[in-house]
Amino acid sequence: MKINYILKLVLIFFISTNINAQNWYLNQVLVGSGGVFGDLDNHVTISSYDTDSDITSTFGSILTQSIQDIIIVDNYAFIAAQDSIAKYDIDSYERLSITGAIGVNKLHVANDKLVASFQYPEIDNFIKIYDADNLDLISSISEVSGESAGLTSIDNFIYAAVNGGWAGTVGKIAIIDIQDLSFIQEVNLDSLGKGIKDLFVHDNQVVSVNASPWGGTTGHISVIDQYGSTSNSYMIPATIGSLVGVKNNMIYTVMNNGIGSIDMETMTIVDESVIDQPPLTISCAKLDTLNNQFYVSTTDYSSMGEGTIFDLNGFQIGSYTAGISPDAMALDYRDNSNINEAELYLTNIYPNPASSKINVQTQIDDVKSVIVVDNLGRIIYENSGSNYRNLISIDISSFNSGIYTLRLTNNVGVSSSKFIKQ
Numbered sequence: 001m002k003i004n005y006i007l008k009l010v011l012i013f014f015i016s017t018n019i020n021a022q023n024w025y026l027n028q029v030l031v032g033s034g035g036v037f038g039d040l041d042n043h044v045t046i047s048s049y050d051t052d053s054d055i056t057s058t059f060g061s062i063l064t065q066s067i068q069d070i071i072i073v074d075n076y077a078f079i080a081a082q083d084s085i086a087k088y089d090i091d092s093y094e095r096l097s098i099t100g101a102i103g104v105n106k107l108h109v110a111n112d113k114l115v116a117s118f119q120y121p122e123i124d125n126f127i128k129i130y131d132a133d134n135l136d137l138i139s140s141i142s143e144v145s146g147e148s149a150g151l152t153s154i155d156n157f158i159y160a161a162v163n164g165g166w167a168g169t170v171g172k173i174a175i176i177d178i179q180d181l182s183f184i185q186e187v188n189l190d191s192l193g194k195g196i197k198d199l200f201v202h203d204n205q206v207v208s209v210n211a212s213p214w215g216g217t218t219g220h221i222s223v224i225d226q227y228g229s230t231s232n233s234y235m236i237p238a239t240i241g242s243l244v245g246v247k248n249n250m251i252y253t254v255m256n257n258g259i260g261s262i263d264m265e266t267m268t269i270v271d272e273s274v275i276d277q278p279p280l281t282i283s284c285a286k287l288d289t290l291n292n293q294f295y296v297s298t299t300d301y302s303s304m305g306e307g308t309i310f311d312l313n314g315f316q317i318g319s320y321t322a323g324i325s326p327d328a329m330a331l332d333y334r335d336n337s338n339i340n341e342a343e344l345y346l347t348n349i350y351p352n353p354a355s356s357k358i359n360v361q362t363q364i365d366d367v368k369s370v371i372v373v374d375n376l377g378r379i380i381y382e383n384s385g386s387n388y389r390n391l392i393s394i395d396i397s398s399f400n401s402g403i404y405t406l407r408l409t410n411n412v413g414v415s416s417s418k419f420i421k422q
Helices: 005-018
Strands: 024-033 044-050 055-064 069-073 076-080 084-089 096-099 104-110 113-118 129-130 138-139 147-156 157-162 172-177 182-188 196-202 207-208 221-223 231-236 240-247 250-255 258-263 268-273 283-289 292-298 305-311 316-322 328-333 347-350 357-362 368-373 379-388 389-396 402-409 414-419
Touching: 044 076, 055 084, 055 402, 069 104, 076 104, 076 328, 084 104, 084 113, 096 172, 104 147, 138 389, 157 196, 172 196, 172 402, 196 240, 207 250, 221 283, 250 268, 258 283, 268 292, 283 316, 283 328, 292 328, 347 402, 347 414, 357 402, 368 389
Parallel strands: 069 328, 147 196, 240 283
Antiparallel strands: 024 044, 024 328, 044 055, 069 076, 076 084, 084 096, 104 113, 113 129, 113 147, 129 138, 147 157, 157 172, 172 182, 196 207, 207 221, 221 231, 240 250, 250 258, 258 268, 283 292, 292 305, 305 316, 347 357, 357 389, 368 379, 368 402, 402 414
């Protein structure tokens, strides 16, 4: 991910001559931390790890004590945090909306609707549907029989993992029609579905990771067809936890307190210790399928947290800052194939991070305005009316520490870049 200025200019030429080809890249990693367990004065924080600069910057907070999920849809992040759902613009880092949602657990977006699963202290209505634009509650699905966890979708169907909470003895997958918001059925996986936690779609089937019970030494993987008419469960002879990711028919999960792999064709363990058990507890881990890396957050839930990057062979290749109780994470992938013409021209900001002044080296012709926006979407700096060329200098000594977005405008469009004020 570390490319110097000359290589970036080469990249511009490549993009400009291959504008119709997809060019996905990892833009940032969002990390959500709940803080010290039991400390009512320690609140949820949301941070961005910039994969180019290796800098982690906090851009948001939610006044509650735990975080359950972060998902990214386009340039928006939806966050489930104990009693709230929040929506952020992750280009400007402005919080756009927040709504009360006591007991919220996992999130999923389909057909412009935000689907949320719920757990204790919610005692009914374990699936709720919100407007993804403004987070207004649209509907509650009262037929879902118990506390719920992971969510996924195929076409117009939403699937929810129903585990019944910590005392649940069976696992189910609820199926909901997202168009008319109707409950269709629950597929009962019986005791083999106990601990059902995460869901994903593979070959138009829904696959569930059923975590091992406390003190247990086995877990299960279950598969149902799109319509819930058939189901199969496979015993995994290891202690398994949350889903980490899926790549090349390989399922990666937390396994024996480290990270292991399961062959999806045979439903057998390939490697119990792709990543060995770390000194601290794995609180959240994600597989970056684009760059073949694991992002692994660990914590003791009381005094420290760590973020470590591994390759697919389990070798440590980097690190990032993770707060205490970093229980949620999301990877922000972007596609360069649809960028506008103005964004084809590189804007290079240096130094970055900076403390007093930034220099903006740009290939954009005839810049008409320069705007700097903070993480709340407020304009902190604006200068227009001049025809800037090539090099622009901006005094940022009075800015507060944090992430800022620089926007350059010309007659073609707008180009945006991020920088960090130390």
